[in-house]
Amino acid sequence: MTNGFYSIISFFFFIFLLRNILFWVSLWQIKEYRSDRLRAHLLSTRQGRSLIFGFENIIKITVLLLFFLIIFVDKLTFYYSIIVSVIYLISFIKVIYELTNKKFKLPKITIKSILIFFLTFLIGLLLYLLPLLDKFFWLVFVDKILTFIIAFEIALFSIPSDFYKDLIIYRAVKKRNLYKKLLVIGVTGSYGKGSTKEYLATILSGKFNILKTPSNNNTSIGVAKTILSSLNERKQIFVVEMGAYKIGEIKEICSIAKPRVGILTAVNDQHIALFGNLNNTMKAKYELIESLPNNGFSMFNAGNPNSLNLACKTKRKKIIYFADYNDKTAQILKEAPSLSQETESLHMLPYEACENKNLEYDIVATNIKIDKFQISFNVELKNKNKKISSLKVRLLGGYNVENLLPGIYLADYLGMTKSEIRESLKKILPIKKTMEPFITQKKTVFIDDTYNSGFASVDSAVEYMKLYKGKKALVLSPLIELGKNASFDHYSLALKIGGICDYLILTNNDFIEEIKKGIDKSQGECVIMVDSPKNIASFISVTFAKNDVVVFEGREAGLPLKFLEYEKVN
Template structure:
């Protein structure tokens, strides 16, 4: 964060200084975990039912915090506010406004946000100092927390924006106003909370509505609902995708052992790309990243090579590793929705061409009335793609198995595992050298299966 006096912090957040020197300076990071506090930092004491940050105020100051942002008095220098989350948002906006040369890139979508964020950040880091959140820290806490990482040296701030209702993205855009906005796709993730796909599209489009007239809206040319958002922004629109009219597009797309190769086409020239990350769906993700980089001055002559060097950054997202016994594991276990399940299954089919394939699939959350249909759809796709062995983890995911069984032409086998341990036991009994295993689910510890497979690889 930029260096601020406690008086400036208090003014920015609308708080009151208590037992604190107004001239004392915050020179470190803003943290809400007392274990991460460093000298010169600011500690945010969030209240909680199980853990109350106020109880760690003295610990934080002992670790070097200059003061504590608190909603009730504590026995150390503090800034008293009514709402710590609102205060963090206000402080983040104050910091961003003090950095006029900072370019904020915001992105949203129903799936692929974290991967695309990582791709964009990797490219922009070649142009200048870049700050981006770790993993999927994309909510009302993660957004300001990440923005507060920016300082005078930061050239690009890449922010992933999640939403579970209308107005959420508008709020995030007010915390750190983006000049470049990226919309990846509109799908059924969180449809149980939104109520309809149209409502999801309306919420995602809040990002492009927030862009200034001199900004850039990078839209997925291959998603009709995203393409339609061009009418909702005053910014310059750049379409990216495989559509013939896309400003930044891919031609001659082909797969080699599950990884895509293509020719990147931009208004300023062409470049060959050979991706090092797995999955046919990464073509679209990398095109969006290329469009952002191109709009911000990345030379086309260097862009193809840079795209080819992109790698997985956030954990458990299309992380492919090989065991000593020749088994290949695709760890995409962090989260899941129908669209990301489909992308992962296609990646499994591409990576496992000519080999025996396994799909270990868990429950997909927040689908509402679409829950059974969404799970059955995933099962049908797995069978249609010819997955050889399907392990469905948990009774809540059982419709996946039913969907696969409904495909009369499928010659594979499926099993409903009661839990992750049962899934691991099946794999240990039946895996053969050369098999390819995909593991995916919605944060219900499906990754325990991956950890077991990795532990065996390392032993």
Template sequence: MRQKIQKINVFQKIIKKIVSILIYETYLLQFQDYSTDRFFADIRFFLKNKLKVVTGKKIEWTSKAKIIFFSSIFFQLVFSFLIVHTFNLSIIFPIIALLVLFFALSPVFFVFLIFSTIIFFPFDFIFKKIVILRAKNKIKKYRKNIKVIAITGSYGKTTMKDAISFVLSKKFNILKTEGNKNTILGISQLINKKLDESVEIFIVEMAAYKIGDIKELCDLVLQPDMSILTGINESHLERFKKIENTINAKFEIIQNCKKNGTVVLNADNELVVQNFREYLKDQKIYFYSSKNNPLSNYRFKDKIFYEDGSGIYFEINDEFENLGQIKTPFLSNYIIGIVMSCMIVGKEFGMSFVEIKEKVENLQQPEHRLQAIKAKNNILIIDDSYNGNPDGVREAIDALSLFVKRRKIYVTPGLAEVGEKNRELHLEIGKKLAGVADMVILEKNEACKFIKEGLLQNNFLEKYIKEYDSIFEAHIDLDNILLGGDVVLFQRGRNEFLFKWIRSMVN
């Protein structure tokens, strides 16, 4: 009886693993906006990583996702049946042979996903065109009474969008793009569903998968009245192949801003500062900075950081006067730049400093993005598990460095989608961590081996580097590692076990 139960448990685990592979490969296709070439790049990494499913990444079961998923299962079953029938693999138990072959083919489910995507492309293309055409007609109807703010960048888009919309909501009726629905289809669907005569400001987060995407989005909204570029870095180099293509793609938001519009740029980003003059037309231009860059229209001073995780306080000045103290629940210096950008945008829309200050002091730290969580035994958890870009990592390590009275522990599986910059960026992370962290916890993979190399090159003791076969295993072992008063930062590597563990540490 016991052996029978064990066999059932093994069978259940096999089925669960197979289903997780099928769903995860479908998630990767959806994540890459059903682009088969970008999807194939993700699949190569997935296969190279021994079919390791990254937990915590959930597919959104849209109608399209369901059609592609179940069609692919059907095609895989048909293919399996043809093999069984052609080679007469089982005369007595054909159904069993069919299922065994189907399960055995699960790692190459991506082939059938690609096939289904190609088969349904004409229908999907027509559907998209209809949705986009409806959105264009609708926005033409209301555009003269609506101001459009467009936001893009290699990082910080969503945080910027949420902060600005929260501040402007003090005086205006706002419509903003939801979550990470920042493509032409997602924005068009939002316009068709929610844009009406009551909307005064439409705030649009714009994503770029290739050169021309942001221009298309700017054309959709009939050119933004205000364009904000949060920064450019090496994120998604596998998409753009070289940094020059990323620069051209992101600056389309400036090129396609109205000629009498307003442009807001990050003065701390070298690639933005080096290139903006080439793309600027006759727009009004402002800069913001979290480092008191001379280009910035505002300055800050007397910054105070609180190690209990309650945030940063600072005073802010414009070119004429001290505007007063700002209190925010954020841990990282980047919030200073966000506050300055909110000042710029709010002032452009006629808001007073008092009105803007009231709103920015009530901004909430986005979940899983340098989110401070107070836990048992005076342990402070910093959940940065949604952060996966180089500038975000630099900002996270800088934030960790501010804790001088706590043991500092850094947990990461490394970065993805950085292409040929993989070694260079992870060596830099290791070098930066060597001067900040007391312990570094890594996943054994191609990225983290360079973090370890960077740590050791900069005299970090190997005994304080812990490596695990998966980031999931690292999270399981945390109870044996953490001591009272520690601060532990999770950079990237989101998974459901991590979130459950965090909840258990708080309750």
């Protein structure tokens, strides 16, 4: 092969190499540079498994192994170089396709991601310039080895990162201890914690100076940075969202923030691939309750069976809140003792702690009315014999009522008047990318729910779609980190989707067989599609019109939105 030909193939190689480095840095970043989350992705999703067992990877590994055959047969060297050349020509075309279809993955620009990218590229360039064996073989070798080099760099960076994290936390704890009168409210749960935190902060800001953790900055280092950057003597209340992927992480956040009130929104099998089982998830979330001081109290959502179970377990002062959508309070308690061994696959554990206990609800939402862009309801504060009627809030989906109740209760507890609570509720708007409504020129309603995705959020979004009389489509990124429940969960969701939606548009093929079975079982007329973001956007533009609704659920589902035109709903 001539040097000119090799230079052309090298160009194709480096274009793909840049893409591959960016892809892996982005993937590690999405998984928060955690090996447990990356491992769950690689082993439990079709996308992840394709990175290991996919056709492209198998071909490249085969080519690497074939080299040890051709070194003994010189005549095969030419054909070997042709095979490698074709591989990187196809890889180059793949990059162009990803760029034109906006499927090219880029990491968020941070110091860490920049360092990893440039260090990996420099190592790749150095290896390319110093081939130890046949230069075509060496291209494939460098391609494959850089994935492991990125993993090694991340492990190496974890040493100074851990030291930096410990230093930040130490400084944050010292600063937090200076504010003895600060009321800290911790919020955790498998779902609903972000919305609950935002609504709570907005409601209480009607009377108090509030500090809250921004966005989903719910880790120990995130909370510590918020304290260092934003906590001052003017702040009266600190609302802290607490996330975790394993036992011990919420306890660490509590040791930093020192909450006096703990809110447990719900527990289900979200991230169960990381926790191992539902019991571990419940233990992790309960760390917030165990960390509360003697003069503190906890709040539990009775609408979630596992949260209710933990409420029954605790001996601390507790407040139980409940959104009574269909007078199901009595039904939940009636069925509690008889739950079977299959309950874990249904996202709940038996109510062992609840048996023979007379539960009382401290705050209940009743007369809930759900419109397309508004919810109205009444609130009864049982322990005060107080009722607040005809509350209205501009949110989508009835499930939001239970996320509002902790804020309403605490507002009353802290002395806010009914009128102050009403005014605060008027300020609440959909959180960005969380059931956020838009409308097109054709009057099709788009719902952006791409911030995060879990079983409960998909279920709630599909339930919301019943309000529309026209065509209904769900653009869904299949769920992740569900462990052994993943197949059952996707089947269950598909069963419901099939009975409500006209179209289910998937962003990838993960759990496609289970989804098809659920759709077929539903006996509905829902059409399943799997396509690229650009093609999905084109289909939506042509197919949907006035009175139709399209819900975009999960991060990947946000990609088609980049090709569509729409504006906010006023």
